[in-house]
Structure formats: C-alpha cells, structure tokens
Amino acid sequence: MLMPPNKFKQALAQRRTQFGLFLGLANPISAEILATCGYDFLLIDAEHGLNDTRSVQAQLQAMAPYPVQCLVRPAHHDPALIKQLLGTGVQTLLVPMVDTAEQARAIVASMHYPPKGIRGVGTGLERGSRWNAVSDYFAKGAEELCLIVQIESRTALENLDEIASVEGVDAVFIGPSDLAASLGHLGQVSHPDVKAAIADALARISAHGKAAGVFCADATQAASFQESGASFLAMGADTGLLRSAALKLLAGLRPQSGADNASAGY
Template identity: 40%
Template sequence: MASSYENSMMQWIDKQRLKTEMLAGTFLNLGSAMTAEIAADCDFDWLLIDLEHGSGSWSDLRNLLQACRGSRSAPIVRIRSVDPDAVKFVMDSGAAGVMFPYVSSAEQASQAVASMKYPPAGRRGVAGVIRATDYGRTWKEYFQESNECSLVVVQIETPEAVAEAESIAAVDGVDVLFVGPLDLSVNLGYPGQFDHPEMVAALQRVVAACQKHGKAAGILTKAGLVQQHKDLGFRLMAYGSDSGAVIAGMQQFLNSLRGGTGTDGSKS
C-alpha cells in the first residue's frame, strides 16, 4: 500500500501489487550508502539491506536508508534473528519491513509479527520523534499505517521450515515466505544444486502454502533460474547483490583490457 503522506520519507511495499505481480529487488551487502543510492536510482521495487551476512554494521543502517530516500525502492532490512530490540531500531530508523532468517515454525513467525506491530496487534515499542515519522512531523500518519503497511518477511531455509510452511503461512501478519536457496540446498543435503528434484519440490511446497493462505512467496534467484522461479509462482524476487555487481563489472573491465575488446565486444 502506498503511503498517504506523500512528502514523508517512508516508501512502503505496495502489497496490492505483490498479490498479482513480481516485485524486483536486489541485495545490498557491502554496507555502502553509495551503492545503495545507485541501486535505488535503478528503480528496483525493493532493496534488501543485509545485516545478517553483509559487511554493513548497525551504525551504517541509517545512511543506507537515507540513500534510498526519494526513490521508489522500498528498503527491507534483514536482521540476524527474531530480536524485538533489533526490529524496533530498524523500523524506527525508517525501514519498510524486516526479513527474519531461519524461521522454522509458526511460533517463531508469530514472534516476528509481534515484534513488528504496534499494540494491540503486537508488542513494538512506541516512540514519536523517530526517523520513520520524519522526527515527529508525521507520527499520527505513520502510527496509523505502520501495522498494515510494514512488510514481515520470514525466511524458509531448512527442511523443517518447508514441512511447516503451511502453518507459517497461516500466521496472521506474515506477508512473505522467502526462500534462502543456498541455505535450503545445503540443509537438504544438495549444496548449490538449485534444480535438484527435492529442491524444486520444496519450492513448490512453499509456494503452494503461500497461495493457500493468501501470502506471497519470495526467493533470491540467479541466472538460469529466473523464469523457472517466476513460473513456480514466486513474486518477491531478488537477483544478485551490490558486491556481485561490482565483482562482475570489475572483472569485465579487466577482461576487456587484457583481451583487447571493449565492453560491447568490439575490438579496441
């Protein structure tokens, strides 16, 4: 849902679009506000600021969120666990939602929702003068919208989570079941074999659970699998990362120089 206070810094995920469309994102794991700004200027629907595995720290978070301001890219922050104090800091800082890793049960999913929502729907602490409310100027509007508009993303990364996908998807307040494909493939016993039949069956089970309960399925996809994941029914999709883009670009530059070809393939 788009925010009703147009001049606010908040950029929520459009949950109506998420019901029927694929929303495109990428991961930000360098901790760099400049690469975050570049990604936001590229017009992604959403960006994942990775504070679980990424290089950025808590002190980098607000600069990363500021880099997304004024764009249409909704910033989602991945934290390390279902930690209410971390959620409070992330949301007060102006994130549009939180991604929770390694959620394997409905109970954990319910705890994630409770940490995200203001009472009576949850247990998030209330403060007025925070970045998310333009330092108090839009507190009333933010308080009215946050419970409905903030995005709760729980990651499915274990066989246990796949087995419990339907009960997790049934939790009120969970918006997205997001598959972490590398962790899931490792935990299934097929590291990096993303097209293994058991891996595909697990993805199908997650998508089916989401469809049954009116939730969205998400995944970090990769080259060669994008269309397959779209066809399976994933809608919150991310491709690559800022670090991956830098590595690929630098390698291309080096290959062009050493190989005597331009970036367009022409001879120099």
C-alpha cells in the same frame, strides 16, 4: 506530515512481479547508485552483509528520493533489534531462519505496539515517525508495515503451511543456499531435489494466499520460479555485480588473467 506508503506491500497484495537486489556493501553511495537503476526493490542485508542500524538508516536516507522500495534483512529475531530497525524507518522486514509458526508469531508481535505486540514506544527519537512529524503515526505506521519470513531449512518446509497461515505474515521468501544445505546438498542450489522443493514451496505459499519470493541469480530459472508462484525475486547482490563487472572488464583486456581470477574466486 503523511506516512510514506509502502508500495512494496501494495504490489505484494496485487501479486505484481517485483525484481530486486541484495545490498551488502553497507554504503549509501552504492545504494543510491543502484536506486537509480529501475529495480522494484533493494534489500539491505544485515544478516550476512556488514550492516548495522546506522548504515541501514544512512542507506534509507540515500534512497529516499527515488521510487525504489527498501527492505531490510536483520541478523536475527531479537525484538530489540527489530524495534531499532523499525525506528530507522524500515517498513518491510525480511526475517531469516524462520522454522516454526511460533517464531513467526513472535516476530509479528515484535513489529507491533501493545496490545497487538510488544514493540517499545520511542517515536520522538526515531526516523520511522520522522521524529513525531508524521501525524497519527501509531495507526498509519502499522498499516504500512510488511513482514516477510524466510524459510530455509527442512524443518521450515515441514512447517510451511502453519507458517504461511500466521496472521501478520505478508509473504514468505525461500532462501535456496541454506535450504540446499539443510537438504544435504551444500553449495548445490541447482540440484534437482532443491529445485523441486523450491517449486513445491512456492506453490504451497501461493495456495495460502500469501505472496511468495525467492533468491535467484539465474534469469532462466527465475521464469520457472515465477510459473511456480513467485511474485518477487532477488536477482543478485551488489557485491556479486561489482565483482562480475570487474572480472568482465579485465577479461576483455587480459583474457587469461580474467579467466584465472574468475575460476579462483568462484
């Protein structure tokens, strides 16, 4: 059996623009529905969404028949958690809260077997190797791994050049909400200082030869970020899309109630 190719990693290397969504519902049915919609990637969020390794694997299995690429954001940098997620079959990790090059190098080590890294070997129990059905998994599996580090603090911006230079980091992703908070603008991702910092960071990442990404729920702003160097963009989340669609439907039936719900919720 052949190792599934990581087409997301291939697209990053070619700087082909990719659009995706975050998945926080922790449900294989909703994940499969979104897998039919034509997005380039879907990112299972285990940092803020209520996902664990079981729900991650179930969603990977649900989305496997479709061409969409599947990414996962873990809750933290723990090598044991990274090992488990790779065991479920995750090929691309987006790791949050990376502030230093030292942290980035530690994450790279967590994703690889010795002597390159510290990942434990247990392929006979793991979906990642298809329970040892993948021939030459130790070589082929490593080739398809993709690491995106997420920077979202003032400290990370200060260390961005060093982080982007770490071998084994394929891309750098900007988290606007936490970055805004770190810059003193909590809840103001559209603040001019935040937008300027993001644009500058995207350009710096690209200058280092790494793919740059960002979360952006505004299509107009997305075009601006692409001009600054972003080649992959997360355009929203399943939770937000569900709520927005429900409010829109209700507003069409009872305009006043729909408007009240919208303002109260946001």
